[in-house]
Amino acid sequence: MIRGAAWRLAAGLALLAAAIGAHAAPEPLRIGSKRFTESYVLGEVLVQAASRAGVPAEHKPGLGNTAILFAALRSGSIDAYPEYTGTIAAEILKSSGPLDLATINARLAPLGVAATVPLGFSNSYAIGVREDEALRGNLVTLGDLVRAPRLALGLSHEFLGRRDGWPGLKAAYSLPHSPTALDHGLAYEALNAGQVAAIDVYTTDAKLARGNIVLLEDNKKFFPRYDAVILHRADTPKHYPMAFAAFAGLEGRIDEVTMRSLNARAEIDHVPFAEVARTFLDATPTTVGTGGQRGLWKAIFAPDFGRLTRQHLVLVFGSLFAAVLVGVPLGILAAKVRAVSQPVLAVTGIAQTIPSLALLAILIPITGTIGAVPALIALFLYGLLPIVRNTHAGLLGVSKGQRDAARALGLKPGTILARIELPLALPTILAGIKTAAVIGVGTATIAAFVGAGGYGERIAQGLALNDNEALLAGAIPAAVLALLVHGIFEVIEHLAGQHTWNSSQDD
Structure with a gap:
């Protein structure tokens, strides 16, 4: 009885502590x-x-x-x-x-x-023209662009799609140009390299004060504040x-x-x-x-390295685990039921045709959130095809003679699948899982654009800042992780192949 009271007291204190903790940590x-x-x-x-x-x-x-x-x-x-x-x-x-x-x-x-x-x-929009081009074409206002239809414009993706961006500007000034899409972080480099002659800028852009760029006057007052x-x-x-x-x-x-x-x-x-x-x-x-002056080595192993690595590993292996759980059974279904073979392969292949950022943008309103959830779903969808296709191919690669021998021994279809077909198809299935894992390591960098973290967080910041060091600090760990994953699966494939060969010799 005393012991029961002690347990109740401990449980009550634990609940009280949890409540206090929840209140103290909003x-x-x-x-x-x-x-x-x-x-x-x-x-x-x-x-x-x-x-x-x-x-x-x-x-x-x-x-x-x-x-x-x-x-x-x-x-x-x-x-x-x-x-x-x-x-x-x-x-x-x-x-x-x-x-x-x-x-x-x-x-x-x-x-x-x-x-x-x-x-x-x-921080309004403006169109900035390289100084030599502005002088050569006597370009002062946005209306003057009509006289320079061959001027190469490089505009950011968002500006190209905004109502108050290129579509509206083109209509307001009757501009004939066909601009090239550029990431805003790379636009100034493209301008300085002569790849484009004019770009969209924000009026508080850092490089305006240190570059030879002329901002064209918005004489029709198109851009709002x-x-x-x-x-x-x-x-x-x-x-x-x-x-x-x-x-x-x-x-x-x-x-x-x-x-x-x-x-x-x-x-x-x-x-x-x-x-x-x-x-x-x-x-x-x-x-x-x-x-x-921090140096590439210090940039790679900055204080956020551990956090970003954990996030990247969760994205890759969390989605891979789900893809294996779903993809292998789908591959078995496609191999065993001819009527659904092509539909299964076609449906799982659809995700491969959708650009990763577009897929993430679709998943955000569907899931109602940003972060890991839409990222994991996207990576899961990208990982399905190689697993399903290789499972399907591996099972079809098992010879008819081996199946007939198993049936002659009186083995049931389920036993044949588990004891004969899947072990023989295992190297091919593992190759598909390896492909999905390596693809996942690379694709997971895109997840940072929806707040899921990982090495892509550094790549996104590097693009925004046009900072090659930050880009490499994200790209190099991702590349090393891809090589490690590839190497680990190579070893697993080798061991699985040896086991399959030994089993066939024993048989």
Whole structure:
């Protein structure tokens, strides 16, 4: 009886401790950011401002474009992210013209979203032309582009698809050009290399102050203002009042010159985003940092290496495990039932035809979340085909004579499959699993674009900053992991082949 009372007391204390722990460790405020320098920097500023106010906060960097971030916000995968009034009006509210902040919030209210805390600068779009091309063609305004129909334009993917981007600009100025799609992080390099003559820029881009670029005057006032604000769910300030009190202190503190300077520290001087945000919040002078001198070895084995490795391994082997559980039975079905053979192979092959970013964008609204869930589903779908196809091929490769001999011994179909066919097909099946695993290692880098982490997080930041060192710090570990996975499966295949050969000799 005493022992039972002791157990009840212990259980009660455990429940009390759990309740206290749950109360003491609230859900962190999740701040998202888009896949370009300024958004990374502002995301870090918000996270650190909240942390300084005593609110646990985490940054989910480089999640993608406006559609992905807004879907993540509404689904509850993130709580807030830095956005721009022009983008909200055109891309989220589908307005044909600019809207002021009060009108924006009135239209966002039915969606359960609000835009607050104007940070103090407008980061509008502009078209920048290399100085020599502008002088040669006497290009001063956007309207002058009509006189230069052969001018090579390189425009970012988002700008090409936005209502307030290329489609609207082309119509407003009757532009005849056929632009090339470029990642914004690579646009300046392409411009300097002479591969393109004009690019879309943000007016707070770091490289504008240090490059020979002429911004064409928007003489028709096509581009609206893009005032930086915090976009969040309407109830988020109620759940995190201290964080939003800290955010209110940022209102009007960042002008265009300051923002361009912060971007330059991150993009040109290669100072980590967290350090850029810290020095801004400390109100210390923004001197040139030493982040660019860190060295490739240190960049690879930076403090986030362990976390990114764990995330990458979970993505690869979690999806691979599910693909094996589903793919091997499907391959057996395709081999045994001729009527469903081609449909099974065709359906499992469909995922291979869908670009990875497009598949992730489709899965986000379906799953209602960002992060590991849509990434794991996408990697699972990509891993199915080689496993299903190799299982199917391996079973069909078992000779008719071996099957007939097994039947002559009176073995049942299930026993023949388990004892004869699958062991003989095992090397081929393992080759398919190896292919799926190696493909998964490479494809998992794309998962960072929806906040799933892994080595792709460094690659995304490297693209945003045009930082080859950051790119290599993500690409090299991914390549090494792919080689390790390939080597491990080679050993497993060799051992399985030896076992199969020995078994056949014994028989």
